[in-house]
Amino acid sequence: MAAIEVRNLVVSYGEKMAVAGLDLSCSKGEILCLLGPNGAGKTTTVETIEGYKKPTSGSVRVLDMDPIKDKRALSSKIGVMLQKGGIYPRMSVGDSLQLYAGFYQNPRSPRDLARILDLTPLWETKYRRLSGGEAQRLSLALSIIGNPEVVFLDEPTAGVDPEGRLVIRQMIKQLAEDGTTVLLTTHELGEAEKIADNIVIIAAGKKIAEGTLTQLRDRFDTGGIRFSANSLDRARLVEKLGVEIVEVRPTEYKVVGEATPAKIAELTSLLSQMGVEYGSLSTEKTGLEEIYLDLVRSQGPEGTGPSALTVDKKLLNKTNY
Numbered sequence: 001m002a003a004i005e006v007r008n009l010v011v012s013y014g015e016k017m018a019v020a021g022l023d024l025s026c027s028k029g030e031i032l033c034l035l036g037p038n039g040a041g042k043t044t045t046v047e048t049i050e051g052y053k054k055p056t057s058g059s060v061r062v063l064d065m066d067p068i069k070d071k072r073a074l075s076s077k078i079g080v081m082l083q084k085g086g087i088y089p090r091m092s093v094g095d096s097l098q099l100y101a102g103f104y105q106n107p108r109s110p111r112d113l114a115r116i117l118d119l120t121p122l123w124e125t126k127y128r129r130l131s132g133g134e135a136q137r138l139s140l141a142l143s144i145i146g147n148p149e150v151v152f153l154d155e156p157t158a159g160v161d162p163e164g165r166l167v168i169r170q171m172i173k174q175l176a177e178d179g180t181t182v183l184l185t186t187h188e189l190g191e192a193e194k195i196a197d198n199i200v201i202i203a204a205g206k207k208i209a210e211g212t213l214t215q216l217r218d219r220f221d222t223g224g225i226r227f228s229a230n231s232l233d234r235a236r237l238v239e240k241l242g243v244e245i246v247e248v249r250p251t252e253y254k255v256v257g258e259a260t261p262a263k264i265a266e267l268t269s270l271l272s273q274m275g276v277e278y279g280s281l282s283t284e285k286t287g288l289e290e291i292y293l294d295l296v297r298s299q300g301p302e303g304t305g306p307s308a309l310t311v312d313k314k315l316l317n318k319t320n321y
Contacts, residue, residue, distance in 0.1 A: 001064055003028045003150055003181035004049060009058035011044050011205075018044040020205035021058070026198070028149075031172060031182045033196035035189070037296055041205035042185050043154075049183070050080055050152055063149060076104060079148035081139050081156060089128035093119050093138055096127065097145060104146035113141045118167050132159035140168060144175065151175065153184035157191050169195055193288040201292060203299045213288055220295065221286040225255040225264055228280040229271070240270050248290055252280075259283035 004026040011019040019041045026032040036042045047053045049060055051067030051074065060067055065074050087096055097110035097119075114120045117137045122130065130138065136159060143151055156172070157165045172195055176182055186192055192199060193213055201209040209216060228251050238245050243263075244256040255267060264283070271278050 002026060002061075003030070003063060004032075004183060005059075005061040006045075006049065007059045009045065009048065009060060010056045011041070011048055011053060012056045018205055019048070019055075022202065022205065022207055024200050024207065024210070026181055026183055028181055029176050029179045031176050031184070031195055031197045033192040033199045034183065034185045034202065035187075035192060035199060035292060036202040039204075040202045042202065044205075045202070046152055046154070046183065046185060050078070076146060077149045079143040079146060079151040081143035081151070081153045084135075087127045087135075087138070087142070090126055092124050092126055093130070094123040096138065097141060100142045100145050106147055108145050108147055110145065113145060116167075117141050117171060118164075133161050133164040136160050137164060137168065140171065144171075144180075148180060150181045150183070153182060155186055155188075156184060157186065157188055165191065189287075189289040189292055199288070201295055203296050208299060209291075209295050216288070216291050217286060220291050223256075223258055224283070225259045225267060226252065226280070226282050227255075227267070227271075227278045228252050229276050229278045232276055233274065237270060237274065237276075240274075241267060254290075 002025045004024070006022060006024045009019050009022040010017065022041070022045060024032070024034075024045075034042050034045065044053060048055050049062060049067060051062075051071050054068060062074060063077055067074055091099070093114070094110065097114060101107035101110050111120075114123060117140065119134070119137055119141060122134060122138075125134075127135065127138070136156060140153070140156055143153065153172070156168050160168060169191065172182055172184070176197070196213065198212060199210065199216060200207055209220070211219065226248070230251055232253065234245055234247065234253070241255065246254045246256060248254050255263070257263065264281075268278075268281070
């Protein structure tokens, strides 16, 4: 039995369809990252799974329960981390943890949780005095203090410094190791790359890709050679090299196609002939950010371009649901 099971979910606001036939599944102890641009339907999807929104059609099950009909039975079994708010500004970190612990029958120890998430030095600090990263660590602590079987995390590392991100990442991994199911949303693709067991990418309320990072690379990585150059006549280089060259981001380029030794030698020779100073030349695997951007851009401005059907067919042929 999946901890979270969503089938053909549709959520509409009047004539606007925020979620359009979405399927996703998350097993016990799995970390699922839900990715997508602003307006893709991530928040609506998660709030529907949490039981805060009623689906227009389709089915949602959490721990084999309906999150709306079985809300009372489910409330003690799930944890929800909000990105902002929900804590009285004048309440201290310690008082907040102890208050929330009192809501549950078998909570975690507030002191232990404070120690794990590096909140002990802030025990007496008022919430309004916390930095953004400190507030995020406290929000995470409050979402898991009840020992939930499923936890929903909204942008858990947003505004957090590198040290804080490491602490949060370690906590999330420990939750999964202990059997807790984690569904998180994030715009920080580097974090998703480090932590996710499974990744679902949505655009315009539709799933356009799903899989582990390795699976996504196998399906969507076109290979190629990556290099950086501050000044490049890309059209001229394309003409000489005879292959597509994509500007991944300003000053960073990707030569599409198999990165053979001959092709690398030809590229470096042409760059030298053109007087282009280049650096960071590599044939490493594509990162999640590039895969994500390519997929989202392929959907067009509204995520409903003709390529959307192409990607879905590719996934249906290669993914076991």
